[in-house]
Amino acid sequence: MTVPGGRISGTRLARLLGEWRRRGARQGSADLAAAIRLLVLDGRLPAGTRLPAERELAEALPVSRTMITAALDQLRAEGLVASRRGAGTWISLPSGTMGITPDTPLVGHSMIDFARAAPPALPGVLTAFDNVRRRLPEQLADHGYYEHGHPDLRARIAARYEMRGVPTTPDQIVVTSGAQHALAMTLRLLTGPGDRVLVEQPSYPNALDAIKAVSAIPVPVAMTDTGWDLPGMAAALRQAAPRMAYVVVDFHNPTAHRLDAEGRVELADIARRARTPLVVDETIVELDLDGDPLDGPPAMAALADDVVITLGSASKSHWGGLRIGWIRASAEVVHRLISTRTALDLGSAVVDQLVLADLLADPDPALRERRAQLAAHRDVLMAGLREHCPTWRFTRPAGGLSVWCELDAPVSTRIAVVAQNHGLRLAPGARFGAHGGFERWLRLPYVQPPDVLRDAVRRLGVVAGSVNGTGLVSEEDIAIPVA
Ligand SMILES: Cc1ncc(COP(=O)(O)O)c(C=O)c1O
CATH class of the missing domain: 3.40.640.10 (Type I PLP-dependent aspartate aminotransferase-like (Major domain))
Incomplete structure (x- = not known):
């Protein structure tokens, strides 16, 4: 059971949602449902958060009330939102039906976590x-x-x-x-x-x-x-x-x-x-x-x-x-x-x-090992980006764990939303702004092993192509299994 908690206003939810809508898309309600789902999976709309009234949200976004109703119906059918007359509508996490949450262990899972820039432990940790x-x-x-x-x-x-x-x-x-x-x-x-x-x-x-x-x-x-x-x-x-x-x-x-x-x-x-x-x-x-x-x-x-x-x-x-x-x-x-x-x-x-x-x-031997490992992974990610997302711009990072990538259009949130269907979890650029924004940017970490990085960037290229309507997307590419 989820207990209703704090309420989020229509304006704040609109800000968190960012640029959720695919340009020219007919299925606005599906886009909206997917964008709200991303916020829930990301932990940004915690279970129990009471959603604004449909009319308030329709005004804040701004979209038709029918679209809001359809999006909420979809999320209700998935068990992601619940409603009760008099208590309103709130985010709900029915046990066992959520699939991936931000801290689900991803080892052995076909979902690739590209949202977190956190490397696995060095072997020396076990010895310690x-x-x-x-x-x-x-x-x-x-x-x-x-x-x-x-x-x-x-x-x-x-x-x-x-x-x-x-x-x-x-x-x-x-x-x-x-x-x-x-x-x-x-x-x-x-x-x-x-x-x-x-x-x-x-x-x-x-x-x-x-x-x-x-x-x-x-x-x-x-x-x-x-x-x-x-x-x-x-x-x-x-x-x-x-x-x-x-x-x-x-x-x-x-x-x-x-x-x-x-x-x-x-x-x-x-x-x-x-x-x-x-x-x-x-x-x-x-x-x-x-x-x-x-x-x-x-x-x-x-x-x-x-x-x-x-x-x-x-x-x-x-x-x-x-x-x-x-x-x-x-x-x-x-x-x-x-x-x-x-x-x-x-x-x-x-x-x-x-x-x-x-x-x-x-400390130095282990730190040297960590730096060498990340430097190699950085090169794999950059090569993959050049191949699969050739129009995106980035500077080779001299350190750290991720590439800050400039997209060709303000579609960062859209890409993060669609990427979920391709088994890829991304942090949209808006997460990095004090008040959202950064829709032209994506942070891409290079902490995973090279084969996972290659797979992730290939998926990313497919997603970017489908969102921009520019890429060559084959049926085979789209059918990436998601457990
Ligand atoms: C700049 C910065 N500060 C803090 C943290 C969180 O570090 P910790 O795991 O030690 O809480 C991170 C993790 O990504 C980070 O990049």
Whole structure:
């Protein structure tokens, strides 16, 4: 049973839906049903969300009331929405009938997850678990609660900063359950409802969600074709007076841009003058595919330790399933973070922390392996794109996990909707905008093995052709089995 929860307005649903309609399509109701289904599968319309009245939605989209009724009838028949007289209509997830949800394990499934830019674990992670298992008895004799993080891991994380030229002591580190948790903790410390937070436009979708979840207001500053609009950011800091700025200056998600050393000095200066804390997400910093992360431009913390709070993570370098991230800040900020943490959780899992500590004892071999693997996958994806989507434009990413691809028409959402029927899960460009948009863009990750990447891009070419009405789509191509 699904319990009706919060209500979404017609305007907000229209914004989430983006450009859902195929141009010239007759079957508008099928398109609308497919677009709502995508939002549900993506977790963006959670079960229980009450939908606006049909008339309100028809006005917001704007389409005929008959089309809305037909789309909802279709979703009702699938069990994806439920209605009751007096209670309205809401999203419903009947157990066992949903097929793929965002966290359904996709191993052995014919649905390819091209929405998540998260690589599988390196083999060394298993070895690290074995090493930790042997040392576990001494840990088990202890209480296991470490609000700041296990001392062994805090020391290793601090040592990695030292290697990168950022003087750091273990008491400047708080271990968290991933960088997303680290951001949520930082937002709780620095912002309150109605406060503004400067973000890059486009930005990492889950960060945008975290900002909205604390009722803060994202203030987007558009990126340029080559990176950051630093004068634009300075003006936004002056005019909007945000409580903090959230930036990803290393292999930015999703554009893969990297801010150069000169830009970093300028950004540090801008933040300092505006007295705005700069929350720098370094989740992807180790994934320098063309160079060595230890030779990269200086870390923001090395340039402006007084205004920078750094977020880090083992998710992309080692494994997302560890769910270990961290915050690097001044000892005073660490103290304040911990005093707000205990209302939320009492520390991260000790075994996972020890596994990462083991991996960080000699981090370079594993990180080299990760970079080599991703660099090879990047080349496979780019070759596939050139073959199957030859009119799309992209720049070869120097690091990170994905290609930010410019389409020939504003059809990103349409492509993501249709791709589901071809066994491909995509994150439409609109996910990366503070208020939607980016219909000309798709983020395509290269984290899967080469044969899966090739298959995914082939499917993508078929989908793009069918959406644009330009591609050569054979019956055989369309009949990709979806379990
Ligand atoms: C920029 C950025 N920040 C944070 C995260 C989430 O990291 P974690 O798995 O450590 O919560 C990701 C994951 O894709 C990311 O790309």
